[in-house]
Amino acid sequence: MAFRDDVRRIRAIVWKDLTTERRSKAGFSAVAALGVTILVLFGLALGPDGKALQSAAAGALWLAILFASVLAFNRSYQVELDGGALEALLLYPGSRWAIFAGKLIANLLFVLAMLVIVVAVGIVLFAVRVPAEWAALLGIMMLGVVGIVSLGTFYAAMSSRSRAREVLLPLLLYPMLIPVLLASMEATKAFLLGDLLNASGAWVQMLSLFDVIFLVATFLGFEYVIEV
Amino acid sequence: MSPAPTPSFEPPRPLHAAFGWLVFGFFIFTQAYAVLTSPADAMMGHLQKIMYVHVPSAWVEFAAVGVVLFGSLYFLWKEDERADLLAASSAEVGAVFCGLTLVQGMIWGRPTWGVWWTWDARLTSTLVLFLILVGYLALRSFVEDPHRRGQWSAVVGIIGAINVPIVWMSVKWWRTMHQIQSNPRSLSPEYLRGLLLNLAAFTLLTAWFIWRRYEAARYERAAEHVSQAAALGGIDG
Numbered sequence: 001m002a003f004r005d006d007v008r009r010i011r012a013i014v015w016k017d018l019t020t021e022r023r024s025k026a027g028f029s030a031v032a033a034l035g036v037t038i039l040v041l042f043g044l045a046l047g048p049d050g051k052a053l054q055s056a057a058a059g060a061l062w063l064a065i066l067f068a069s070v071l072a073f074n075r076s077y078q079v080e081l082d083g084g085a086l087e088a089l090l091l092y093p094g095s096r097w098a099i100f101a102g103k104l105i106a107n108l109l110f111v112l113a114m115l116v117i118v119v120a121v122g123i124v125l126f127a128v129r130v131p132a133e134w135a136a137l138l139g140i141m142m143l144g145v146v147g148i149v150s151l152g153t154f155y156a157a158m159s160s161r162s163r164a165r166e167v168l169l170p171l172l173l174y175p176m177l178i179p180v181l182l183a184s185m186e187a188t189k190a191f192l193l194g195d196l197l198n199a200s201g202a203w204v205q206m207l208s209l210f211d212v213i214f215l216v217a218t219f220l221g222f223e224y225v226i227e228v
Numbered sequence: 229m230s231p232a233p234t235p236s237f238e239p240p241r242p243l244h245a246a247f248g249w250l251v252f253g254f255f256i257f258t259q260a261y262a263v264l265t266s267p268a269d270a271m272m273g274h275l276q277k278i279m280y281v282h283v284p285s286a287w288v289e290f291a292a293v294g295v296v297l298f299g300s301l302y303f304l305w306k307e308d309e310r311a312d313l314l315a316a317s318s319a320e321v322g323a324v325f326c327g328l329t330l331v332q333g334m335i336w337g338r339p340t341w342g343v344w345w346t347w348d349a350r351l352t353s354t355l356v357l358f359l360i361l362v363g364y365l366a367l368r369s370f371v372e373d374p375h376r377r378g379q380w381s382a383v384v385g386i387i388g389a390i391n392v393p394i395v396w397m398s399v400k401w402w403r404t405m406h407q408i409q410s411n412p413r414s415l416s417p418e419y420l421r422g423l424l425l426n427l428a429a430f431t432l433l434t435a436w437f438i439w440r441r442y443e444a445a446r447y448e449r450a451a452e453h454v455s456q457a458a459a460l461g462g463i464d465g
Contacts, residue, residue: 151387158367158371158380162367162370162371163370163371163372164370167366168366168367171362171363171366172366172367172384174359175356175359175360176360176388176391178356178395178399179391179397179398182399182401183398186401186402202401206394206397206398206401209394213390213394214387214390217387218387221383221386221387224304224379224380224382224383225379225380225383227379
C-alpha cells in the first residue's frame with residue numbers, strides 16, 4: 001500500500017513540474033534555444049570542413065545537451081524556492097525519495113524533449129548520416145541522459161540552495177559526469193561513423209553500470225541532502 | 229533547521245611538534261637516500277629520480293580520498309562533527325598532493341614525451357580527481373550552515389569517491405581505443421628500496437599535514453560555536 005502511495009506522490013510531482021513548464025513555455029523554449037545556439041557555436045569553431053564536422057558531431061551534440069540541461073536542473077528547484085514551495089513539499093507526509101523520483105522523471109522528460117530538438121538540428125548542421133541502427137542509438141542516448149539527469153537533479157538540490165549556484169552546479173557536476181560523457185560520446189560516434197569494430201558494446205555496459213550505481217547512490221543520498 | 233546542541237568543546241590533543249620534526253627529518257633522509265643510492269637510469273638518466281616524489285604523491289592522494297570517504301560515511305552514520313572536519317582536512321591535503329602529482333608528471337613528461345601534457349589514462353584521471361576534489365572544497369566554502377555543510381559535503385564526498393574507479397576505467401578505455409597506453413616499467417631493487425622508503429615518509433608526512441589541518445579546523449569550529457552561543461543569548465560561566 002505504502003508503495004502505491006509513493007507512486008501516486010511521484011506522479012503528482014511529475015505532473016506538477018510538467019504543468020509549470022507547460023504553462024510558462026518560456027523556460028523550455030529558452031533552454032532548447034540555448035542548446036541549438038551551442039551547436040551553432042561548435043559548428044563555427046570546428047567547421048566548415050564537412051569531414052571534421054561529421055567526426056566531431058557526437059561530441060558537440062552531447063556537450064550541447066549537457067550545457068543546456070544544467071540550466072534545467074537549477075530551474076527545477078528554483079521554481080520551488082521562489083514560491084517557498086519546497087518547504088511545503090517536505091511537510092507533506094510520505095517518503096523523501098518520492099520527491100527525488102518525481103523531480104528526476106520530470107527533468108528526464110524535459111531534457112529528452114530538448115534532446116529531440118537539439119539532435120534534429122545537429123543532424124542538419126553537422127551533416128550527420130543517420131545510421132540504420134538508429135533505434136540502438138536512441139537507446140544509448142537514453143542511457144546517457146539518465147546518467148546526466150540523475151546526478152544533475154541530485155546536485156541541483158544542493159547548489160540551488162547555496163550561494164553561487166550558477167557556478168557551483170557545473171563545477172560539481174561536470175567532473176562527475178566525465179565517464180557518462182566519454183561513454184555516450186564514444187558510443188554515439190561509433191554508431192554515426194559505422195561501428196565496424198563493435199566498440200560501442202563496452203561503452204553501453206559502462207553507461208548502464210554508471211546509471212545503476214548513481215541512481216542507487218543518489219536515491220540513498222537524497223534524504224541527507226534535502227532535509228537540511 | 230535542527231538546533232544542534234552546542235557540544236562542549238574539548239581542544240584536540242595536539243600532536244607533539246617533535247613528531248612533525250621527526251617526520252620531516254625522515255622525509256629528508258629518504259629523499260637523500262633514494263637520490264644518492266639509485267644509479268642513473270639507462271634511458272631516462274637522472275630524470276628518473278622524480279619518481280621518488282611523484283609516485284608517493286600519487287599514493288597519498290588516493291589515501292587522502294580514502295580518508296574523505298571514511299570520514300563522510302562516519303559523519304552520516306554518527307553525526308559526529310569531528311568526522312566532517314577530518315574529511316574536509318583530508319580533502320584539502322589530497323587536493324594539494326593531487327596538484328603536485330600533476331605538476332611532477334608534467335615536469336617528467338616534458339623531456340620524456342616532448343610535451344607538457346598528454347591524454348594518458350593516469351594523467352587524465354588524476355586531473356579529473358583533482359577537479360572532483362576542487363568541487364568538494366568549493367561546495368564547503370559556499371555553504372554557511374555547519375550542519376548543512378556537513379551533510380552535503382559528506383554525500384558529495386562519498387559519491388565522488390565512488391566515481392574515482394569509474395573515471396579511471398572510462399578514461400583507460402577511451403585511451404586504449406585511440407592509442408596504446410604506456411606501461412609502468414618493472415623496477416629493479418636498487419630503485420624499489422628508495423621508493424618504498426619514500427612511500428612511508430610521504431604517508432607519515434600526509435598524516436601530519438591532515439592532523440594539523442584537522443586541529444585548526446576544530447579550533448575554527450569551536451570559535452564558531454562560541455560566537456553562535458554568544459549571539460543566541462550570551463555565554464554563561
